[in-house]
Amino acid sequence: MIDVRLGATLRSMAGGRQSFPVEAGTVRQVLERLQGAYPELSPVLDQGVAVAIDGRIYRNSMLQPVPDGAEVYLMPRVAGG
Amino acid sequence: MELEFTTRTTFDKVGTRPPRPDGTDKVTGRALYGADLAGADMLVGKVLRSPHAHARILAIDTSRAEALTGVKAVVTRDDFPHIGPEGTVKGEVEESVWDVARNVMARDKALYEGHAVAAVAATSTAVARQALKLIDITWQVLPHVTDVDEAMRSDAPLVHEDMITAGMDPVPEEPSNIAEYRKVEMGDIEAGFAAADVIAEQSFRTEAAHQGYIEPHACVASASEDGLAELWCCTQGHFSVRDMCANILGMDLASLRVTSSEIGGGFGGKTTVFLEPVALLLSRKSGRPVKMTMSRDEVFRASGPTSSTSITARIGATRDGRITACDATLRYQGGAFPGSPVGIGAVCGMAPYDCPNVVLHCYDVVVNRPKAAAYRAPGAPMAAFAIESLLDDIARKLDIDPVELRLKNAVKEGSSSVYGPTFGPIGFEECLETARDHPSLEAVPGPNQARGIAAGFWPNFGGQTSVTVNVNTDGTVLVSLGTPDIGGSRASMCLMAAEELQIPYERVKAIIADTSALGHNDTTGGSRVTHSAGLATIEASRKVIDIMKRRAAATWDIDVDAVVWDQGCVRPSGANAGDHEPLTFDAIAAMASATGGPIAGHAEINAEGAGASFAVHVCDLEVDPETGRVTILRYLAVQDAGKAIHPDYVEGQYQGGVTQGIGWALNEEYIYGSDGVLQNPGFLDYRIPVASDLPMIDTVIVEVPNPGHPYGVRGVGETPIVPPLAAVANAVSRAIGRRMTETPMSPPRILAAIDGTS
Numbered sequence: 001m002i003d004v005r006l007g008a009t010l011r012s013m014a015g016g017r018q019s020f021p022v023e024a025g026t027v028r029q030v031l032e033r034l035q036g037a038y039p040e041l042s043p044v045l046d047q048g049v050a051v052a053i054d055g056r057i058y059r060n061s062m063l064q065p066v067p068d069g070a071e072v073y074l075m076p077r078v079a080g081g
Numbered sequence: 082m083e084l085e086f087t088t089r090t091t092f093d094k095v096g097t098r099p100p101r102p103d104g105t106d107k108v109t110g111r112a113l114y115g116a117d118l119a120g121a122d123m124l125v126g127k128v129l130r131s132p133h134a135h136a137r138i139l140a141i142d143t144s145r146a147e148a149l150t151g152v153k154a155v156v157t158r159d160d161f162p163h164i165g166p167e168g169t170v171k172g173e174v175e176e177s178v179w180d181v182a183r184n185v186m187a188r189d190k191a192l193y194e195g196h197a198v199a200a201v202a203a204t205s206t207a208v209a210r211q212a213l214k215l216i217d218i219t220w221q222v223l224p225h226v227t228d229v230d231e232a233m234r235s236d237a238p239l240v241h242e243d244m245i246t247a248g249m250d251p252v253p254e255e256p257s258n259i260a261e262y263r264k265v266e267m268g269d270i271e272a273g274f275a276a277a278d279v280i281a282e283q284s285f286r287t288e289a290a291h292q293g294y295i296e297p298h299a300c301v302a303s304a305s306e307d308g309l310a311e312l313w314c315c316t317q318g319h320f321s322v323r324d325m326c327a328n329i330l331g332m333d334l335a336s337l338r339v340t341s342s343e344i345g346g347g348f349g350g351k352t353t354v355f356l357e358p359v360a361l362l363l364s365r366k367s368g369r370p371v372k373m374t375m376s377r378d379e380v381f382r383a384s385g386p387t388s389s390t391s392i393t394a395r396i397g398a399t400r401d402g403r404i405t406a407c408d409a410t411l412r413y414q415g416g417a418f419p420g421s422p423v424g425i426g427a428v429c430g431m432a433p434y435d436c437p438n439v440v441l442h443c444y445d446v447v448v449n450r451p452k453a454a455a456y457r458a459p460g461a462p463m464a465a466f467a468i469e470s471l472l473d474d475i476a477r478k479l480d481i482d483p484v485e486l487r488l489k490n491a492v493k494e495g496s497s498s499v500y501g502p503t504f505g506p507i508g509f510e511e512c513l514e515t516a517r518d519h520p521s522l523e524a525v526p527g528p529n530q531a532r533g534i535a536a537g538f539w540p541n542f543g544g545q546t547s548v549t550v551n552v553n554t555d556g557t558v559l560v561s562l563g564t565p566d567i568g569g570s571r572a573s574m575c576l577m578a579a580e581e582l583q584i585p586y587e588r589v590k591a592i593i594a595d596t597s598a599l600g601h602n603d604t605t606g607g608s609r610v611t612h613s614a615g616l617a618t619i620e621a622s623r624k625v626i627d628i629m630k631r632r633a634a635a636t637w638d639i640d641v642d643a644v645v646w647d648q649g650c651v652r653p654s655g656a657n658a659g660d661h662e663p664l665t666f667d668a669i670a671a672m673a674s675a676t677g678g679p680i681a682g683h684a685e686i687n688a689e690g691a692g693a694s695f696a697v698h699v700c701d702l703e704v705d706p707e708t709g710r711v712t713i714l715r716y717l718a719v720q721d722a723g724k725a726i727h728p729d730y731v732e733g734q735y736q737g738g739v740t741q742g743i744g745w746a747l748n749e750e751y752i753y754g755s756d757g758v759l760q761n762p763g764f765l766d767y768r769i770p771v772a773s774d775l776p777m778i779d780t781v782i783v784e785v786p787n788p789g790h791p792y793g794v795r796g797v798g799e800t801p802i803v804p805p806l807a808a809v810a811n812a813v814s815r816a817i818g819r820r821m822t823e824t825p826m827s828p829p830r831i832l833a834a835i836d837g838t839s
Contacts (some may be wrong), residue, residue: 009424012264013248036429050542051121055791058689063565073501075812078425078542079175080799081292081349081455081605 002066004030006044007052007075013043027051028062030072049074083708084620084686086791094580094700095792098729102571102590103343112343113314115299118576120370123204123301124153126363127209128356129216129375130383131191131198134225134449134757135238138191138198145215146201151208153339154367156359159761162331168609170335172324173545173601176353177315180418182329186451190223192240193449194758197355202363202371205244225449225757228333229414230391232448234259237625239536240417240447246821256839258447259442260419265427265441267499273406281474287806287824288750289386289414291484292456293741293769296345297380303370308332310361312339317347317565318604322354323596329358336537337361340595348741349455352604355384381762385454386751388413395428396471402481402489404472406438407431407736411464413445415803416452421445425540426460428500429803430468432538433695434490439499449757454548454605455736458539458799462745466824469535470806474820483534483811484517484697500540508721508785509536509695515781516697526816530703533812537696537803541608541796543688548599548617550578550625552680556667558582558625560591560618560784563602564610568798569730573611575619576726577792581622583649584666600685601750608796609725613688619791624682632676633664694796696720698739698804702814706835709828711747711813717779717806723787723795730796738801744770746803746809750825 004020011018024030030051034041044056050059051066052073058064059077066072106112142156148458166179187196199216203209224238237258246253248262274280300314310332318323318443319341327334344351356373364371375384394409405825409430415421427441476483498504513536516522526532560574571591579586603609626646632640633651637747643658644651650663673680701715718735725731748768761767786793810821819834833839 005376005501008265008267008441009263009428009443009500011266012262015250053506055503056690057502057540057542059544059687061687061689062427071503075500075502076424077175078454078540078607079352079459080353080539080542080609081347081457081459 001068002070003030004034004072004074007073009076010044010074014040024066026062026066027058027064030066035080044074046075050077083278083610084219084616084791088786088788088791088793090786092580094576095724095726098727099572099586100579101569102407102575103566114345114736115342116298116374118313118342119372120303121300121738122196123370123372125193125206125209126200126360126365126371127213128197128203128359128379129199129213130379131194131196133191133220133251134194134227135223136191137223138187138189139221139223140219140705141199142537143199145217146212149208149212149215151204152201153204153210153369153819154202154342155199156362156366158186158720160362160366160823161186162459169388171328173321173603174324174328176420178325178328179354183323184418185329185355193424193451195379195451197359197383202367211394212718216390217309225759226258226811227448227450227753229389229412229446229448232446233444234413236504240449243568249527256790259444260415261445263424263443265439265443267575268356268438270406270408271439274397276399276405278400279478280397281471281478282395283471283822285470285822287463287466289389289450290456290745290749291386291767292348292350293352294346294348297375297377298351298355298384299374299400300360301370301372302357302364304361308336308370310337310364310427312337312357312361313342314339314357314528315342315344317344317351317567317606319354320563320596320602320823321567321604325354326358326361338595341593344567347380347567348457349459349606350385352606364445372448375547375762378762381767382759383451385416385452387456387459388415388453389751390469392463392465394471394477394533395805396468398475400479402479402623404434404490407436409438409467411444413460414448414450415445416450417447418452419445419447421453422460426464428571429458429461431499433536434498435492436490436499461537461539461803462742463534465803466806467811469804470820471809473534484513487536488513504693504786506785507695510785511783511785512697512719512721513696515783516699516717517794519717519781521700521717521779522717524701525662528700529706529811529816530701530714531815533808533810533815535698535804535807535811537800539694539799540609540693541612541694541802543613543691544603544609545594545601545687546613546617547602547685548621549599550618550621550682552625552670552673554671555675557589558584558589560589561599562591562614563599564614565593566666567605568734569710569727571615572611572730573726574614577615577618579623579637581619582612582625582666599792605628608693608694612691612790612796615726615792615794616688616790617684618688620684620686620802621682625680628680629669632669636664636676692723692789692795693785694721694800696800696804698808700808700812702809702812702816708738709831711831713743713775713778713824715776719781719783720781720797720800720802721785721795722797723790724784724793725782726792726794728782731782732780734797735801736782737803739778739805740770740775742802742805743775743809746806746824746826748825
C-alpha cells in the first residue's frame with residue numbers, strides 16, 4: 001500500500017484532504033489508480049504533476065518503481081529560468 | 082530506466098579549471114549570435130507594437146503598407162491559424178500555446194503597451210520601418226491597470242473579461258484579474274502563533290526586473306514552398322522553440338528545423354518565443370528568408386520581465402529563536418497572461434526553514450504589462466525578500482546573531498520540506514557554518530555601514546536530455562548536446578566525458594546540435610543542464626567504453642568479461658585472458674572501421690534525481706545619509722554545488738546571480754506612466770550594475786554531494802539570485818535603523834525611509 005500525500009501547494013485543490021492510499025508499483029499505476037479512486041484529485045492530476053518518492057522528485061517518469069511503504073508526494077512540476 | 086551508479090568523490094579532471102572552449106571566439110568577436118546570421122535574398126522583419134496599454138483592435142488596414150515598394154509581406158492576427166484555449170498540443174510545451182500565440186500577435190485586444198499587432202518583411206530596415214507607419218489601426222482605447230494590488234480590486238479594469246479565478250471555493254461568479262488562488266497549508270497556524278514569544282510582520286513590494294541579457298532577441302527564418310522551414314535563433318531551448326512554433330503555426334514537428342546560435346545571456350527570458358513564429362510566417366508569405374531583431378526598447382516593452390509583487394507576511398518565534406509559524410499572502414502579477422511564479426516562489430521562501438505551521442495564500446494576477454517570463458529562480462527572490470527580512474527583524478528583536486538564528490531553524494537531511502517531501506542530503510547547515518566562519522565577517526562595519534545576511538533555496542530539476550558522444554578515428558571525441566550553453570555546459574560536458582573516458586580534456590569538444598540531430602531536449606533552465614546533460618554524457622561515455630571493451634576483446638578473441646577499462650585503455654584481466662598489450666583509447670578508435678564501424682555512445686534520458694540547492698549571502702554596505710546612495714563594500718556568496726565540475730563557471734554563476742540581485746535590490750524597476758506606458762525602456766534609465774558599481778564578489782563553493790548524480794552535481798544557476806534582495810535590504814535597514822520594504826531601494830526611497838516619510 002502506498003500512502004500518497006499531496007504536496008503543500010496542491011492540497012487546496014483537493015478539498016484539503018492530504019492522504020490518498022492506493023495499491024501501486026509504479027508512478028503510472030499510482031496516478032491511474034488515484035484518478036479512478038479519488039475523483040476529487042482530477043484538478044490536481046489533470047494539470048500534470050511531479051511525484052516525489054522518498055524525497056527524490058520525479059518530474060515525469062511513469063515507469064519509475066514505487067516501493068511499498070515509500071513516502072510519496074504529488075507536487076507541481078517545477079520550471080525555471 | 083535510471084543510470085546505475087555510486088556517487089564518486091575522487092576525480093582526475095572534474096574540479097579543474099581548463100580554458101573555456103567558447104572563450105576565443107567570444108573575445109575575438111567571431112562567435113555567431115542570433116543577429117549575426119544571414120541568408121541570400123534575406124528580408125528584414127519589423128513589428129508594429131501597440132502604443133496603448135489596453136485597447137480593442139477594431140480594424141487593421143495594411144493596404145498602404147503592402148503597396149509600398151520593397152515590402153514583400155505583411156502579417157497580422159488574420160494570418161495566424163485559428164487555435165483556441167483548448168487546442169491540441171504537439172511536442173513538449175510547458176506554457177499555454179493559446180496564451181503564447183496571443184502574446185506573439187495580438188488578437189481582439191492589445192493587452193499591454195508594446196504588444197505586437199502587425200509585422201512586415203521588406204528589403205531594408207528603412208523600408209520596413211516606413212511600412213509600419215503605413216499600417217492603419219482603428220483602436221478603442223480601454224481603461225488599464227498595471228499595479229498588482231490595484232488589479233485585484235473588484236472595480237479594476239478587466240484584462241480578460243471572461244477570466245474566472247481558478248482554485249477558489251466556491252467558484253466566483255464574476256470575472257476578475259485574479260487568474261488563480263492557491264493555498265499552501267501545513268500544521269496549525271493559530272497554535273503556532275500562540276506559541277510565539279515574538280512576531281515580526283510587514284508588507285513588502287518588489288518591482289518588475291528584466292533579465293537584462295545583453296543580446297536582444299533575434300532570429301532568421303526560412304520557409305520553403307514544400308512546407309519545410311528552418312529557423313536560427315538565440316534561445317535557451319531550440320527544441321521548445323520548434324515545438325511552440327509548430328503549434329502556433331500548425332506545422333508538423335519534423336517540418337521545422339531549429340538551430341540555436343551562441344547566446345548573449347538568457348536568465349530565463351529566452352525560454353519562450355516572441356519573434357520566431359512571426360518571422361516564419363513572414364518568410365512563408367514572402368518566399369524569402371527573414372531576419373528579425375528586437376531593439377533594446379522592444380526587449381523591455383515586449384519580452385518578459387519578472388513579476389512585480391505585493392507580499393504581506395508574518396513570522397513568529399520563541400524566545401530562544403525557534404520559528405513557530407509563518408503566514409503570508411503573496412500577490413504576483415504575470416503580465417497580461419496567467420502564469421506568474423507565485424506558487425514556487427512562496428514555497429522557496431520558507432523552504433530553508435523547519436517550520437511546523439505555515440499558511441501561504443498565493444494569488445496569480447494579470448495586469449496590462451508584458452507577459453512575465455522566467456527569471457533565474459522564478460518567483461523565489463521576492464518571497465525570500467519578505468521572509469528573510471522578517472527573520473532579520475526577529476534576530477534583532479531577540480538579539481540573536483542572524484546566522485545563528487538561521488542555524489537554529491535550518492532544514493537538514495530528514496527534515497520535512499515546506500512543499501512536502503523529506504529532504505535527502507542537503508548542504509544548508511554547511512553553508513551557514515561556512516559563512517559564519519568566513520574571514521570576511523571579521524570586518525567591523527563603520528559609521529553608516531552595516532551587514533545583511535540572507536539565505537536562498539531552489540529545488541532544481543532534471544528533464545529530457547539527449548546526448549551523443551562520437552569517437553573520431555584520431556581518438557578525439559565530439560559531444561553533441563541539445564541544450565544551449567548559457568553557463569559553461571560545453572566545458573562541463575567535456576570534463577565529464579574526459580573523466581569517464583579517462584582521456585585528456587583537450588581531446589574532447591562539444592557542440593550544440595540542431596533539432597534534427599538529437600532526440601528532444603528540454604530547455605536550458607531551472608539549473609538543470611549540468612545535472613541532466615551530465616547524466617546523459619556520462620551514460621553515453623560509458624556506452625563508448627562498453628563498445629571499446631567489446632572491440633578489444635574481439636580483437637584478442639577473448640570474452641568481453643575478460644577485459645577491463647583502466648586509465649583510458651582496455652587491458653586483459655583474469656587468469657584466462659591471455660597476455661595482450663593494452664589497447665589504448667586512440668588505438669581502438671583508429672581501428673574502428675575494421676572492428677565494426679564508427680564508435681558512438683548515445684543517451685536519451687528523462688533525468689531525475691536533481692539535488693536541492695541552498696545559499697547563504699553576506700552583504701556589507703554603506704549608505705550615504707545625504708544622498709541615499711548605497712555602496713556595496715563586500716559581498717560573500719556561499720552555496721552548495723554538490724560537486725563543482727568546473728569551479729570557474731560555478732563561481733561565475735554565484736557572482737552573476739549576486740550582481741543581478743543587487744541591481745534588482747537597488748536600482749532596477751519598470752516605471753509606468755499614468756497612461757500605462759513604460760517610461761524607462763533602455764539601459765540609460767533602467768540601471769543595471771556594471772563592474773565599477775561592485776566590489777569583487779567573494780564566493781565559497783560548498784560541496785555536499787547529491788546522491789542523484791554520479792559525481793554529486795547540484796544545479797547552481799538559480800539560487801544565487803534568491804538571497805541578494807533580502808541581504809541588501811537587511812544591511813540597508815541596519816545601516817539606517819529603519820526597515821526597508823520595497824525594491825528598488827533607490828536613493829529617493831532610502832532618503833524617504835531615513836526621513837520617516839516612506
